[in-house]
Amino acid sequence: MKRIYLSLLMVLLILGGQTFSSSQGFVGLLEELFNVPSPTGYEGSMVSKILKSIPEGYETFRDNLGSLYCRIGEGKADVALLAGMDEHGYYVSGIQDDGYLTLDRVSGKHSLYDLYNIGHPVFIWTELGKRQGVLSLPSLHLASSETRRNLTGILSLNNAVVDIGAKNPEDVKTRGVKKLDAVTPWPEWTPLAQDKIAGHGIGLKSGIAALAHIANELNGADLSSGITLGWLAQTKFLRRRARKMAAMGAARASAKLEVSRFVVIDTVMIDGADSSLVLGRGPVLLRGQDRGSTGFLEDRIISSAAEFNLPLQRINGLDSGLLNPFLSEGREVVGLFLPVKFKDTPGEVVDLRDVQVLIKLLSSAFLNGGGE
Amino acid sequence: MKMKWNLVLFFCVFFLFGSSLYFGIPRDKYMAWDLLKEMIPIPGISGQEGQVADYIVDSLESKLSNSVRINRDEMHNVWFTVGDGDTHIMFVAHTDELGLVVTGISEHGLLQVSGKGGFFPEMYEGHAVVVHTNRGPVYGVVSPRSGYLLRDGIEQPFNLKEIRIYLGTDSVKSVEELGIRIGDQITIRKKVVELTEDLLCTRAVDDRAGCAALLAAVMNLDLAAVRGKTVTFAWDVQEETGLIGAAELAKKINPDYVIPVDTFVSSDGPFESKRFAMTPLGKGAVIRAIDSSNIAPYKEWQKIWNIAQKHNIPVQVGNTRGGNDGSVFLAGGATNIPISWPGTYSHSFIEKINRKDLEALTKLISAVVKDFE
Numbered sequence: 045m046k047r048i049y050l051s052l053l054m055v056l057l058i059l060g061g062q063t064f065s066s067s068q069g070f071v072g073l074l075e076e077l078f079n080v081p082s083p084t085g086y087e088g089s090m091v092s093k094i095l096k097s098i099p100e101g102y103e104t105f106r107d108n109l110g111s112l113y114c115r116i117g118e119g120k121a122d123v124a125l126l127a128g129m130d131e132h133g134y135y136v137s138g139i140q141d142d143g144y145l146t147l148d149r150v151s152g153k154h155s156l157y158d159l160y161n162i163g164h165p166v167f168i169w170t171e172l173g174k175r176q177g178v179l180s181l182p183s184l185h186l187a188s189s190e191t192r193r194n195l196t197g198i199l200s201l202n203n204a205v206v207d208i209g210a211k212n213p214e215d216v217k218t219r220g221v222k223k224l225d226a227v228t229p230w231p232e233w234t235p236l237a238q239d240k241i242a243g244h245g246i247g248l249k250s251g252i253a254a255l256a257h258i259a260n261e262l263n264g265a266d267l268s269s270g271i272t273l274g275w276l277a278q279t280k281f282l283r284r285r286a287r288k289m290a291a292m293g294a295a296r297a298s299a300k301l302e303v304s305r306f307v308v309i310d311t312v313m314i315d316g317a318d319s320s321l322v323l324g325r326g327p328v329l330l331r332g333q334d335r336g337s338t339g340f341l342e343d344r345i346i347s348s349a350a351e352f353n354l355p356l357q358r359i360n361g362l363d364s365g366l367l368n369p370f371l372s373e374g375r376e377v378v379g380l381f382l383p384v385k386f387k388d389t390p391g392e393v394v395d396l397r398d399v400q401v402l403i404k405l406l407s408s409a410f411l412n413g414g415g416e
Numbered sequence: 417m418k419m420k421w422n423l424v425l426f427f428c429v430f431f432l433f434g435s436s437l438y439f440g441i442p443r444d445k446y447m448a449w450d451l452l453k454e455m456i457p458i459p460g461i462s463g464q465e466g467q468v469a470d471y472i473v474d475s476l477e478s479k480l481s482n483s484v485r486i487n488r489d490e491m492h493n494v495w496f497t498v499g500d501g502d503t504h505i506m507f508v509a510h511t512d513e514l515g516l517v518v519t520g521i522s523e524h525g526l527l528q529v530s531g532k533g534g535f536f537p538e539m540y541e542g543h544a545v546v547v548h549t550n551r552g553p554v555y556g557v558v559s560p561r562s563g564y565l566l567r568d569g570i571e572q573p574f575n576l577k578e579i580r581i582y583l584g585t586d587s588v589k590s591v592e593e594l595g596i597r598i599g600d601q602i603t604i605r606k607k608v609v610e611l612t613e614d615l616l617c618t619r620a621v622d623d624r625a626g627c628a629a630l631l632a633a634v635m636n637l638d639l640a641a642v643r644g645k646t647v648t649f650a651w652d653v654q655e656e657t658g659l660i661g662a663a664e665l666a667k668k669i670n671p672d673y674v675i676p677v678d679t680f681v682s683s684d685g686p687f688e689s690k691r692f693a694m695t696p697l698g699k700g701a702v703i704r705a706i707d708s709s710n711i712a713p714y715k716e717w718q719k720i721w722n723i724a725q726k727h728n729i730p731v732q733v734g735n736t737r738g739g740n741d742g743s744v745f746l747a748g749g750a751t752n753i754p755i756s757w758p759g760t761y762s763h764s765f766i767e768k769i770n771r772k773d774l775e776a777l778t779k780l781i782s783a784v785v786k787d788f789e
Contacts, residue, residue, distance in 0.1 A: 142686070144686050154564060154565045154566070155564075155566070156541075156542075156560065156561075156564050159538065159541075160541060160542045160543070160560075163536070163539050163761070163764050163765060163766060164539075164543070164765060164766065165607050165609045165617070165766065176609045176610055176611060177609070177611065178609055178611070178617045178761070178766040178768075180685060180686045180687065180761065180766075181536075181539075181687070181761060181764055181766075182685070182687040182688065183681050183682075183683075183685060183687075183688060183760055183761055183762040183763070183764075184534060184535060184536060184762050184763040184764070185681040185736065185737040185738045185762050185763070186681055186683055186688050186693060186736070186737055186762075192536075195536050195538050196538055196574065203687075205686050207611065207617075207685075207686070207768070208611055209611030209612040209615040230607060230609075232544055232605060232607075234544040234555045234557065234605070235555060236555055236556065236557070236582075236583055236584030237554075237583050237584035237585045237590065237594060238584045238585060238590075239584075240584040242544055242555075242557045243544075313565070315565075385582070386542060386557060386559065386560055386582075387565070388565070389541075389542035389560050389564070390542045390543050390544070391542045391543055391544055391557030391558065391560075391582075393557060393582070393584070
């Protein structure tokens with residue numbers, strides 16, 4: 045009897061240890077990806093990192109927007125799990141005679157986004173490597189009373205400059221900085237209480253890491269049919285003249301992938317006045333189409349959540365540029381969104397428990413049985 | 417011929433490597449730049465400078481003989497005096513930095529704060545901060561203003577009263593379990609940005625750079641050689657909240673000359689008019705002849721200027737804004753001649769400083785100790 049108890053204890057310890065180390069492995073992967081720059085149009089470094097993070101034997105391919113796809117398993121893949129890969133950021137739009145750099149960004153962001161970065165450090169990603177800089181702001185002591193009263197109204201991207209310690213364009217060139225080099229806020233991984241992490245773009249990077257983690261978990265698994273994972277580039281860049289808001293990377297994936305079922309991973313803010321969403325109560329399921337009954341994807345996710353007692357929140361009516369391109373006859377799309385607090389700020393917060401549930405939901409709903 | 421070339425080689429080697437030892441030209445063992453980088457991470461907002469004072473006292477104890485008394489009062493002002501002579505010169509740098517302090521905990525687990533010193537509160541919005549508790553650092557995020565995602569979010573105010581810090585918890589009890597108490601100090605998560613080998617941007621250059629320059633000068637000086645004058649070296653507190661530490665020192669010390677070592681806010685930045693305060697970074701230390709609290713007499717600051725010229729120390733002179741610790745000694749009859757380094761982005765998280773200016777300032781302090789009359 046004693047031997048049985050000891051054996052059971054060892055099994056439990058091994059399983060518990062594996063779960064722990066698996067969890068630590070995911071968090072380590074997330075922290076690595078968090079520090080990789082991927083502003084819209086400059087996703088190359090992130091693609092390289094993802095490729096190093098997933099097993100080598102997978103069939104991978106890219107489209108000419110820069111999105112990365114990974115085919116897993118044999119047989120026709122009729123399910124695609126997709127996540128946006130590009131974060132908000134800037135690029136060098138000009139080099140002034142006094143050595144300061146001007147910036148622009150691809151995506152239109154909320155009115156305070158640039159102000160959050162002014163007065164803080166940035167990285168400039170050059171061919172010669174990473175360079176450090178700061179987004180300048182006025183010295184308090186020399187600021188006019190108007191500036192002191194209304195800093196928010198005075199500073200914007202239109203007068204923002206990056207200081208890299210250069211005095212003239214030649215100096216800038218010596219440091220290897222050129223026009224169109226990507227510029228990102230300095231990433232700051234900040235652990236908070238109760239399994240939360242804060243940082244610029246942490247929600248987006250969690251989605252990227254979740255897919256990469258799933259790719260690893262599937263290595264060697266016996267799937268009944270294939271599945272496609274996709275990390276989409278240029279999702280902050282909107283397709284012109286679309287009937288509904290459509291992220292470019294998603295529009296391209298919709299045209300390229302011969303798949304009828306899509307699960308899109310994204311983030312949703314919980315800070316709205318009318319939001320009932322909460323951190324730590326699971327990812328958020330968003331039905332893509334209005335229909336009288338649930339579809340296959342929705343059913344699988346909901347039943348997996350019930351079977352494994354996984355928390356899941358629901359939301360309706362969210363207009364999503366990532367989902368819209370997949371809305372067409374004969375296709376089903378759902379969103380599985382990570383709730384985030386302080387979305388699109390330097391201190392954006394995600395609950396790691398929600399990310400873990402997202403991974404478990406996708407693993408159990410689709411990957412033990414693949415598509416139908 | 418061979419002997420001649422051997423002699424040439426010998427003298428080359430001698431002058432390259434041996435002269436400094438032979439002629440006794442001192443090499444600075446303690447560099448202010450290195451001390452600055454060590455002092456930056458130490459938390460010490462106005463009123464909570466204990467840890468910074470610990471660092472300074474520990475450094476001084478390794479240098480000073482037992483015959484020199486290191487003073488430290490309850491506020492954490494630190495000072496010592498050497499030399500003899502009628503003329504009393506006092507150097508002073510302040511150890512405190514800007515920051516926040518916990519004043520309350522909301523029922524939803526958000527921290528309420530008040531500010532220490534003057535700064536743009538918008539700099540904190542949406543950014544990570546550190547609460548320094550007795551049990552160690554606890555991280556939080558300053559909540560962005562309501563409606564920040566909306567186009568009209570820009571019109572919403574954001575001042576100190578608006579600041580709430582989110583820790584990941586949702587109740588008073590859970591916050592207290594993290595070890596956080598009312599009165600704990602809060603600083604931004606400091607990053608040291610190295611623009612170049614000589615240019616650095618970070619929080620609390622004001623006035624950790626002054627502290628570092630003063631400390632480096634002391635550590636490199638032969639204090640026993642201070643003759644013909646009395647010199648006090650002081651690191652005081654609560655400058656940012658009203659020169660409070662200096663006022664306390666002024667009750668105890670009555671120097672003839674007070675030389676604050678603090679920032680010169682230069683207009684060498686992209687947003688400032690160059691009509692005044694234009695002292696470029698990299699061009700040397702600065703004599704802060706005129707500021708918002710003091711006008712240094714021309715003949716007196718000229719003495720420091722001449723000392724700098726004599727020792728080939730690059731120096732500038734200018735006028736700027738802001739007060740300095742020396743001004744509280746004026747009522748007692750002291751002459752106030754602040755010396756500085758040129759800095760930009762004052763009172764921000766990216767205060768900028770040039771290594772060469774800090775080295776020049778350190779050398780200037782040493783030179784003034786030796787030659788000022």
